Amino acid sequence: MDLFKRQTHINFIGMRRYATILSAILILIALVSLAVRGLNLGLDFTGGTIVEVTYPKPAELQDVRAALAVAGYPDAVVQHFGSARDVLIRMPSRQTSSAQLGDQIITALSGSGEARLSRVEFVGPQVGEQLIEKGGLAMLYTLVGVLIYVAFRFEYRFAVSSVAALIHDVIITIGFFSLFQIEFDLTVLAAVLAVIGYSLNDTIVVFDRIRENFVRMRKGSPIEIANQSINQTLSRTLVTSGTTLIVVFTLYLIGGELIAGFALALLVGIVTGTYSSVYIASTTALALGVSKQDLMPPKKEGAELEERL
Numbered sequence: 629m630d631l632f633k634r635q636t637h638i639n640f641i642g643m644r645r646y647a648t649i650l651s652a653i654l655i656l657i658a659l660v661s662l663a664v665r666g667l668n669l670g671l672d673f674t675g676g677t678i679v680e681v682t683y684p685k686p687a688e689l690q691d692v693r694a695a696l697a698v699a700g701y702p703d704a705v706v707q708h709f710g711s712a713r714d715v716l717i718r719m720p721s722r723q724t725s726s727a728q729l730g731d732q733i734i735t736a737l738s739g740s741g742e743a744r745l746s747r748v749e750f751v752g753p754q755v756g757e758q759l760i761e762k763g764g765l766a767m768l769y770t771l772v773g774v775l776i777y778v779a780f781r782f783e784y785r786f787a788v789s790s791v792a793a794l795i796h797d798v799i800i801t802i803g804f805f806s807l808f809q810i811e812f813d814l815t816v817l818a819a820v821l822a823v824i825g826y827s828l829n830d831t832i833v834v835f836d837r838i839r840e841n842f843v844r845m846r847k848g849s850p851i852e853i854a855n856q857s858i859n860q861t862l863s864r865t866l867v868t869s870g871t872t873l874i875v876v877f878t879l880y881l882i883g884g885e886l887i888a889g890f891a892l893a894l895l896v897g898i899v900t901g902t903y904s905s906v907y908i909a910s911t912t913a914l915a916l917g918v919s920k921q922d923l924m925p926p927k928k929e930g931a932e933l934e935e936r937l
Contacts, residue, residue: 636859654803658800665809680715681743683742689707703719785917790831797904802820833864834857837861841853850918872898
């Protein structure tokens with residue numbers, strides 16, 4: 629599907645200096661926020677108790693929060709789980725045992741309807757530390773895998789450029805959650821990993837067209853070829869990113885609190901991923917000196933003799 633009736637001729641590479649300054653500022657803000665404020669880690673990482681209750685009819689979350697606040701639990705996170713009758717309550721770590729806490733929650737909610745306790749689950753701080761470690765390793769393994777894959781399929785300069793773009797996307801996405809102190813839990817971590825895959829897919833499309841044009845176009849500098857390649861894939865990029873953003877934004881608006889963080893991370897990641905595939909990945913490859921000779925297929929032995937004959 630073509631979004632534009634005519635081929636565009638936007639000088640993307642000509643604006644690379646401004647894009648580099650913008651990216652540097654965003655990364656600096658993200659890193660400073662992570663160093664000073666850190667992440668607002670959810671109960672998946674810090675530990676706590678998860679209480680699930682069921683009502684005979686749809687429950688009003690505001691009434692549940694008010695009842696818990698009156699009972700001395702103002703920091704409880706309340707959200708629907710599965711249906712409007714099921715409510716998930718997340719509590720920070722307390723000295724009370726899980727069984728006692730469950731009974732206390734049911735007692736506190738007695739005024740908001742006939743709540744029935746479905747399950748009580750405790751997540752210890754040690755488990756949270758393991759999740760942080762494994763999540764970080766998963767992200768690291770993903771970046772190493774991308775580096776190996778792109779180096780094998782294209783050229784090592786493209787591999788380094790694609791990883792630089794992915795690191796750019798991850799830092800800005802995580803920094804966004806740190807800056808605004810939005811809760812960072814396992815669903816957000818899953819979204820960050822999904823952003824890596826999405827951004828890589830967009831970058832590969834641009835790189836593939838750059839490689840084709842390096843072989844096809846006998847004349848033209850690397851900057852001209854990269855510009856033309858980005859313009860040729862621009863329609864596909866905007867259509868793919870636009871439709872995905874519509875779906876993710878809809879999830880953020882009506883999906884409920886359970887997946888709000890997941891959808892928000894995808895929103896930020898898709899925008900930065902689309903931007904980085906155009907500016908960060910392509911301009912980094914050019915800065916590393918990728919040229920036509922690096923992408924031309926090697927000539928077979930005796931090919932020159934065959935051409936003369």
